Amino acid sequence: MAKEVKLLGAWPSPYVLRVQIALELKGVSYEYSEQQLWENKSELLLRSNPVYKKVPVLIHKDQPICESAIIIRYIDDVWGACGPAILPSDPYERAISCFWASYIDDKWGPSSSGLIKGKTDEEKAAGAEQAFLGLELLEEAYEKSSKGKRFFGGDNVGYLDIVLGSSLGWIEVAEIMSGIKLFDNAKFPLLTGWAERFRAAAVVKKLMPETEKLMEYGKAVQARMNAAAAN
Amino acid sequence: MAASGDEVKLLGRSWGCPYVIRARIALELKGVSYDYVVEQLGEKKSELLLKSNPVYKKVPVLIHNDRPICESAIILQYIDEVWPEPGPRYFPRIHMNWFPALLKIIKVKTEKEKAEALEQSFVGLSLLEETYKKSFEGKAFFGGDNVGYLDIIFGSFLGWVKAIEKISDIKLIDKAKFPLLAKWAERFASVATVKEHVPKTDELVELFSKVLKDIWNASAPNN
Numbered sequence: 001m002a003k004e005v006k007l008l009g010a011w012p013s014p015y016v017l018r019v020q021i022a023l024e025l026k027g028v029s030y031e032y033s034e035q036q037l038w039e040n041k042s043e044l045l046l047r048s049n050p051v052y053k054k055v056p057v058l059i060h061k062d063q064p065i066c067e068s069a070i071i072i073r074y075i076d077d078v079w080g081a082c083g084p085a086i087l088p089s090d091p092y093e094r095a096i097s098c099f100w101a102s103y104i105d106d107k108w109g110p111s112s113s114g115l116i117k118g119k120t121d122e123e124k125a126a127g128a129e130q131a132f133l134g135l136e137l138l139e140e141a142y143e144k145s146s147k148g149k150r151f152f153g154g155d156n157v158g159y160l161d162i163v164l165g166s167s168l169g170w171i172e173v174a175e176i177m178s179g180i181k182l183f184d185n186a187k188f189p190l191l192t193g194w195a196e197r198f199r200a201a202a203v204v205k206k207l208m209p210e211t212e213k214l215m216e217y218g219k220a221v222q223a224r225m226n227a228a229a230a231n
Numbered sequence: 232m233a234a235s236g237d238e239v240k241l242l243g244r245s246w247g248c249p250y251v252i253r254a255r256i257a258l259e260l261k262g263v264s265y266d267y268v269v270e271q272l273g274e275k276k277s278e279l280l281l282k283s284n285p286v287y288k289k290v291p292v293l294i295h296n297d298r299p300i301c302e303s304a305i306i307l308q309y310i311d312e313v314w315p316e317p318g319p320r321y322f323p324r325i326h327m328n329w330f331p332a333l334l335k336i337i338k339v340k341t342e343k344e345k346a347e348a349l350e351q352s353f354v355g356l357s358l359l360e361e362t363y364k365k366s367f368e369g370k371a372f373f374g375g376d377n378v379g380y381l382d383i384i385f386g387s388f389l390g391w392v393k394a395i396e397k398i399s400d401i402k403l404i405d406k407a408k409f410p411l412l413a414k415w416a417e418r419f420a421s422v423a424t425v426k427e428h429v430p431k432t433d434e435l436v437e438l439f440s441k442v443l444k445d446i447w448n449a450s451a452p453n454n
Binding site for chain 1: 286287295298300301302305306308309312313358
């Protein structure tokens with residue numbers, strides 16, 4: 001029943017996109033509720049995620065689950081019988097998948113942020129360097145993990161595909177705004193091929209926001225932050 | 232699935248590192264025999280460490296039949312999956328960013344930064360006290376009758392909590408403010424496996440005053 005599952009989200013958020021992809025892959029019907037992220041956060045959001053007050057939040061039978069990595073794991077556990085597993089079933093492969101997912105979120109993302117957020121050329125160059133270092137590692141990780149198959153998860157879109165893939169829109173925004181090609185076919189042929197396949201997957205095509213819309217949103221956020229800083 | 236011919240190695244520090252302690256407690260609660268390989272704090276990192284964790288070059292690293300697994304939360308998950316019996320199952324993952332804030336209490340230089348670090352630490356403790364009250368009251372541990380994932384994750388920090396209380400002369404897990412946590416901490420500390428691994432307060436205080444203080448002062452301000 002759709003009412004049993006509710007997702008609190010925000011369309012620009014790659015973390016929300018991850019959860020949407022996971023739910024779609026499992027064929028779970030759910031009610032989607034677009035949330036205000038800046039002012040006027042809803043009662044429901046504040047009550048469901050009092051610790052972080054952030055999206056995504058999955059509410060299943062009135063119980064909230066927060067943090068995209070945990071939500072995806074939950075979805076995989078609860079709807080395990082519905083379609084292929086999102087996380088690898090082998091404990092070692094699962095550990096490797098989770099390792100790279102953490103790396104992307106905790107290390108790669110933050111260390112590369114200078115690429116868009118940097119004010120000086122040095123900061124931007126440093127961000128780009130970190131981005132490329134990470135891509136080298138991920139190119140290698142893809143080779144090992146996919147074993148010649150289409151995705152990190154093998155034949156099917158899996159956890160690491162979802163984690164990295166959900167950021168492709170924003171990565172493209174970064175490429176446009178910085179003028180630097182990150183998913184460069186010459187440097188990272190495997191990842192570039194993977195990115196095309198991921199974007200072409202039916203579930204992703206359905207859900208991924210258009211890069212232009214993300215750009216517009218990004219510029220609006222930047223303007224807002226500049227205004228706040230000026231005050 | 233684990234078998235008796237398994238080779239299990241844990242790369243850790245001689246003692247003091249809560250992330251390493253987590254892995255040791257988890258392995259021992261499951262009754263898994265392992266080779267403990269010590270990286271010395273401050274000395275050059277070993278070939279094995281650099282090869283097993285090229286991305287972060289940090290401990291703990293679990294090496295199971297020559298395959299390395301890094302990051303303590305991921306290691307705990309792995310241990311739970313590979314050795315499900317005997318012993319309690321661990322809880323699904325929960326975020327913990329609390330320890331860096333706690334360490335800041337003794338790392339930072341200004342009173343203002345110290346006050347901020349203290350406040351962040353208290354916020355974390357309040358959350359845990361509330362969580363305990365809401366979901367675990369009446370149970371001996373977050374894991375129920377037995378030590379579970381959250382007990383290990385948080386409990387491995389208790390050595391440092393006591394050390395920081397001593398160094399900065401501030402009560403963190405105050406019985407008056409956090410009655411449930413205070414009692415839980417006593418119970419956790421008395422578990423045999425824990426007693427073996429959570430370092431003694433005085434030793435940590437000495438580690439701080441003789442070694443860590445200088446290392447922290449020498450390194451970049453944003454640590």
